[in-house]
Amino acid sequence: MTHRAPFDFFTRSAFGIEPGSHIGTQLEGLASRIDLSKGQTAPLDNRSDRIVFVASGATKLVAQASEQRQQIVAFHFDGDIVSVPADGLFANSVTALRHSELLVFPAREFFDSAAGEARIARSLLERLPIALQRCRDRAVALGQGSATERLAGFLLAMSERIGRADADHCELDLPMSRKEIGESLGLTIETVSRQFGVLRELGLIKTQGRSRVTIFDRDMLSRKAGHLHQTQKTSGNPTN
């Protein structure tokens, strides 16, 4: 029973499906549950495509660009869907930033079931374009943004996902290291650190210890991010 919890949570909250139903049972038959401790990588044989849900925790999706270089393609948190096709240019892997629970489906079978079930199809058809849009926004930031803009944008995006907002300042407990931030922004660890310094000296943020960040001036930070990160209306569930 305890073991069922993450699965039932998903069928119900993500897709509006009752645990006992036909389709629910069918999906459950497809799912594997995976528990990852911090730093562990999900054992996805990269033969075939997988759909991964982060039931709880925080993960990074890493593309191995070469032996030396790797890029973090996205961070995922509770409830996010991670689409991991095997036929991209780079090998992708999912690694936990802290203890996380995953649900893994074989993509083809999952989509086969989903396509026939309007509620699931709708949920996916809403989530995937959001994930795509997030990825596009990241591509723009990587292609056009300065180091400061990228970090400012990153902090704002994170604050929307995992921030606790009081009055006008926002507390943030980053589960990723400076190295990982750099790998996701296409910057070195030193540059990330220096940019934290820049934002700190501008009085826009405060840092405490390694992971704790307080955002003082969200609007100014948004302007630093390139004017454009207008406080995004949280339209539906964050998905990617």
Place this chain on the structure above:
Amino acid sequence: MTHRAPFDFFTRSAFGIEPGSHIGTQLEGLASRIDLSKGQTAPLDNRSDRIVFVASGATKLVAQASEQRQQIVAFHFDGDIVSVPADGLFANSVTALRHSELLVFPAREFFDSAAGEARIARSLLERLPIALQRCRDRAVALGQGSATERLAGFLLAMSERIGRADADHCELDLPMSRKEIGESLGLTIETVSRQFGVLRELGLIKTQGRSRVTIFDRDMLSRKAGHLHQTQKTSGNPTN
């Protein structure tokens, strides 16, 4: 009748739906057909989300990062689906690189119809993750790749979409300018030009006029792109 052609082409070839069927009629009611001449931008009111299909032609999806800076997020060709959510960080627009025909659907209604129709749902559920993966690969290239790697990767990607392969060399007629290539790779026009020069001097490509490119050594070009652009198995329809 002539006017119906692009629509019928889509319902049939993209979704396996017969023109006269119920769902076909329903979708047709949602669609607007748009003819764009070179340089024209599709008049998508950016109030609400749109799903755009490129029935024929070549288009660029542009994100306006600021008044000065814009980034080309993707190029689309015959048969591609363009998902244009309105709630990204940046305003997106679709502009024709040459004369193009578009089919435009309001996203919500389109997904509502699609979710109930397994063939359409499946088609979309296959296409969207591919588009997402393409975007992620681009993000990796933008985050990690040198100028040479980006251009090499770009040329390979284009050759897979619009190249005519003879024996071992591949002819390519690029519909976009150096400026547009630069805007898509996060490089300046001058750098793009210099990198063309580099690849030319390495004997990997030849250029004739502004748009004609011949790829001589695909494997070597792939290695220049960062080892990783393994000649991608053309799995299903290109989608994004």
Place this chain on the structure above:
DNA sequence: TGGAAGCTTTGATCTAGGTCAATGAAGCTT
């Protein structure tokens, strides 16, 4: 067919961010 307008190439600097190197915190471990 001539020539203007706009692309593209090439060259000479300049600079943001990378690289290398050292110091200074955090946070585990025992």
Place this chain on the structure above:
DNA sequence: AAGCTTCATTGACCTAGATCAAAGCTTCCA
């Protein structure tokens, strides 16, 4: 609580690519 290991910060310097500037090519239209 001491000490060790790992992570983060700071500094000095150096390159890839941006910027500024000037020719060369295409293309297209009269």
